[in-house]
Amino acid sequence: MIVYPHHERYPGRLIAVEGLDGSGKSTQIYLLKRWLEMKGVKVFFTEWNSSLLVKKATSKGKKRQLLTPTTFSLIHCTDFADRYERQILPLLKAGFIVLCDRYIYTAFARDTVRGCSKPWLHKLYSFACHPDITLFFNTPLQVALNRILGGRPQLKYHEAGMDLGLATDPYESFRLFQGKIYEEYLAMKTRFNFIEIDGTLAIEEQQNRVRDLIATTIDLPRYRCRTLG
Template sequence: MREKNNETVRWYGKGIPYLENINHKGKLIVIEGPDSSGRSTQISLLTAKLEADGHAVINTGLKRSELVGEGILEAKRNAALGKKTLALFYAADFADQLEQKIIPSLEAGYIVLADRYIYTLMARNTVRGIPRKWSHDLYGFALVPDLVYYLKVDPYTLVHRVFEKNSSLDYYESGSDMGLSDDMFESFIIYQQKIAKEFQTMQKTYGLVPIEGDHTAEEINADLKKRVDTFLRTKR
């Protein structure tokens, strides 16, 4: 950790050496959770609320790097990359966004709302057999967020939401690349259970706060707004 201009800059490892003089005036808030858990809806609602309260807000998420984002999509379409190669692809995507978008926004005093962060990436790596320490070390350059919420949704509820939204299951989000089951529905349930178990393991280590994602969007939003408002009032 380093003290800069009365703000504590915290990294998960050694950080980014050439960005050690960060004037961290903003706040980084992360919403984690599986696909169709309601993350994007909550990000949108929180953005509107925070902007109405006078805060400058910017959104970020996975696969949004102009440098790497399209490459990840193409690699996943071909399904030809090894698990560590794909993990490094995602790490490069995150690193580019961290340096080009997240850190500059925090320096400018923005509240950065992240639609997932490094935790989903680490959970995916672990359930595919990559050691936790490898992933933790890989993301040692990542900033520690101010708040991290994880939307927990029962896999059986989740699969119905996915079908309602897309009418099909994603190859990777079903764990089909892992050979869990010949039945894609069953593979999805098994994979999501493994991801949920990994998030439970990470809660204590990384300070993730679980939120019951099986509730209505309005109930979840009321809970999140209360938590975020309390945090910002305390900091102010």
């Protein structure tokens, strides 16, 4: 079993959100960020697959359909490692609350579905500490699919999981791909101490639960920006 490092020696706190596309997690972490900012808390936000270092390579590889499951996984790990070393870790050391829209569990779920070995993936990401809080927005598959497909006229090749050969129709492929990812999340939730949030609740009710959880778990006044005076 891989033993992940702890960041308890750092003053900051790490909060991650996970869930299917359409689960509502991105909306909730944005609202959480705004709430913390209004409270004067030192907060930093980062999201999956956003490193400028590998963005061009990722885009080119996807567009030309050159990525095998292993290279796809390694590129995303490179993206994460860059953000971890340049953003996440330094800000934890500086005493910030760091919010992550997707964390290593996204790789564990998606890359396992694409055929990568779970032990290999866990070892690949073993440099990363686990969050203080991981919120899993548990949204039924059909609800999440309806949210995504209702506002998106066309699915991208890899987004739909077309590289897996699950179905010839992009929408059916997406449904099957997301279903397999959902199963992986459910299998992980106990091992990695996910805190479940019902993704079918009203946005305001979900946010109230998230805020109550954060306020009772983290000493927020400790992370307020200090003003000179």
